[in-house]
Amino acid sequence: MPFAHLSASLQKRNEQGLLRQRRLLESPQGARVRVDGVDLLSFCSNDYLGLANHPALIHAACEGAEKWGVGAGASHLVTGHTQAHHDLEPALARFVGLPAALLFSTGYMANLGIVTALLGRHDAIFADKLNHASLNDAAQLSRARLHRYPHGSLAALEQVLSESKAAHKLVISDAVFSMDGDIAPAPALLALCEKYNAWLLLDDAHGFGVLGANGKGVLEHFACHSPRIIYMATLGKAAGVAGAFVAGDQTLIDYLVQHARSYVYTTAAPPLQACALQASLGLIAEEGWRRDRLKQWVTRLQDGLNLHNWHLMPSSTPIQPLVIGTSLDVVKLSERLLSTGILVPAIRPPTVPQGTARLRISLSAAHVEEDIDQLIVALNRLAKA
Numbered sequence: 591m592p593f594a595h596l597s598a599s600l601q602k603r604n605e606q607g608l609l610r611q612r613r614l615l616e617s618p619q620g621a622r623v624r625v626d627g628v629d630l631l632s633f634c635s636n637d638y639l640g641l642a643n644h645p646a647l648i649h650a651a652c653e654g655a656e657k658w659g660v661g662a663g664a665s666h667l668v669t670g671h672t673q674a675h676h677d678l679e680p681a682l683a684r685f686v687g688l689p690a691a692l693l694f695s696t697g698y699m700a701n702l703g704i705v706t707a708l709l710g711r712h713d714a715i716f717a718d719k720l721n722h723a724s725l726n727d728a729a730q731l732s733r734a735r736l737h738r739y740p741h742g743s744l745a746a747l748e749q750v751l752s753e754s755k756a757a758h759k760l761v762i763s764d765a766v767f768s769m770d771g772d773i774a775p776a777p778a779l780l781a782l783c784e785k786y787n788a789w790l791l792l793d794d795a796h797g798f799g800v801l802g803a804n805g806k807g808v809l810e811h812f813a814c815h816s817p818r819i820i821y822m823a824t825l826g827k828a829a830g831v832a833g834a835f836v837a838g839d840q841t842l843i844d845y846l847v848q849h850a851r852s853y854v855y856t857t858a859a860p861p862l863q864a865c866a867l868q869a870s871l872g873l874i875a876e877e878g879w880r881r882d883r884l885k886q887w888v889t890r891l892q893d894g895l896n897l898h899n900w901h902l903m904p905s906s907t908p909i910q911p912l913v914i915g916t917s918l919d920v921v922k923l924s925e926r927l928l929s930t931g932i933l934v935p936a937i938r939p940p941t942v943p944q945g946t947a948r949l950r951i952s953l954s955a956a957h958v959e960e961d962i963d964q965l966i967v968a969l970n971r972l973a974k975a
């Protein structure tokens with residue numbers, strides 16, 4: 591039995607009720623999904639603008655396949671870099687108002703590539719404790735000294751920044767925290783970076799397409815500008831497709847093309863993905879009603895819930911976490927919702943701190959008013975039960 595210890599570990603997880611199961615989706619992503627044979631109203635996806643199954647994106651992807659075939663067939667630096675990829679990069683840079691951009695196949699790879707290319711063992715990273723796992727992994731892999739500061743604590747960040755003698759310093763933060771839904775204080779982070787000569791990497795996975803009047807993300811939200819900002823966003827969430835990009839100074843981008851290992855040593859994403867993303871960028875820019883709707887749903891949910899023992903975390907984004915407490919209670923609640931046809935994921939430790947197990951309600955422009963009301967009625971009823 592060469593894998594006996596793995597089997598024992600899996601069994602232990604199972605006994606603790608921590609074994610994770612993959613739900614089988616039998617429909618496209620959307621507000622309503624078919625899961626394991628049942629039709630459900632879903633508050634689970636990161637498809638905030640409802641673009642993942644949009645006809646215009648499907649059409650662009652099909653046209654892209656007709657024109658470019660399916661596989662890119664090589665890495666970007668060999669022969670995988672098509673005109674489709676090439677055209678998307680300046681479009682993304684223009685959209686977020688930065689000089690240049692570079693496409694990656696996934697957000698996870700973008701973070702690994704950016705951080706490991708820019709920092710080494712004589713450097714230091716300052717990271718919010720609640721940052722995404724990919725940023726923590728990237729920091730480890732870079733071998734830079736890693737300082738994790740308590741969530742949102744500018745005082746703690748300033749303390750470690752002021753003491754650091756590292757050659758290069760990088761402050762890293764999620765722009766919108768994925769399990770809490772709150773927005774990082776980007777202008778204050780930037781001010782500290784200016785004061786202590788550090789770069790600022792903002793991971794806008796949940797802000798791109800959502801924040802700002804035009805969906806340009808966290809930089810538009812705060813009207814934030816600085817050459818020391820390294821902006822990163824993913825394209826598989828609000829943008830509805832897949833992939834990610836980094837944007838910033840032209841020299842930064844040129845350097846990453848040469849040194850970001852998760853860019854250099856991987857096959858380019860299918861060109862049809864870039865074609866679908868051009869269509870997505872168009873809709874993000876033109877259809878402001880999607881963001882208006884999201885704001886409406888956030889307010890409607892916050893105003894409609896009347897729960898005594900549970901509370902929504904303070905969040906103005908489509909991520910509306912409802913803190914329940916123990917893992918057992920949140921799983922029970924999630925199962926009760928499921929039995930009424932509503933799918934909301936239960937998020938438990940170690941993903942979130944002990945005692946803060948929660949339902950991670952995520953809202954989408956694909957929801958209609960009745961969907962939000964159905965969730966409100968179900969939660970209000972369960973809170974009394």
Ligand SMILES: *Cc1c(COP(=O)(O)O)cnc(C)c1O
Nearest residue numbers: 696697698722724768795824826
């Ligand atoms: C989803 C996510 C990523 C990873 O992006 P993928 O494209 O899914 O690999 C990175 N950072 C944050 C904050 C995320 O939420």
